[in-house]
Amino acid sequence: GAVVSQHPSRVICKSGTSVKIECRSLDFQATTMFWYRQFPKQSLMLMATSNEGSKATYEQGVEKDKFLINHASLTLSTLTVTSAHPEDSSFYICSVQVNTEAFFGQGTRLTVV
């Protein structure tokens, strides 16, 4: 299956700073990637759909100005959490669709202190 690499796997940042998370599709050109968020003991929630060369589509309740998504190439999508606050602490996961299957990155654990 497709290999999806996320970086970093874990990050701690100070409140008010910005954090960038990268999602790379290593062996597949992905025109669409998905970003999910998972709070402790909860399920994955779709945040946004990242479209190569165009604006991302955000789910209801997700602030597009806070969670900046850039999908500049077919193999890379980035999620930037701007002006992070402790309530943004979560597990962020990206996904790439290949044919009828979804492949996920290993996730990024963000802790805002």
Added chain:
Amino acid sequence: DAKTTQPPSMDCAEGRAANLPCNHSTISGNEYVYWYRQIHSQGPQYIIHGLKNNETNEMASLIITEDRKSSTLILPHATLRDTAVYYCIVRVGGYSGAGSYQLTFGKGTKLSVIP
């Protein structure tokens, strides 16, 4: 996508078969049943999917009832490494436009494999 219902948790003895049920009574004719699992602090992992026939791969078997309103994921010989949250998801198969592949995760079943 149709909703699914799964038991919140299950235990299974190591080496025994783990049978994880899923109800999807409102599934549509063009919707597939997908199973993913998530080991703690990792991204979800694809296991198997099917439309109406039973399916088997190196990881598991998927049994879908004739009316397609429920299914069972079978791990034939559970190991400690199979301890994870298992998600049953139904969605339209095939490509039907950008964004059509997004998955809606429920709460899943937390499977604990016990030595």
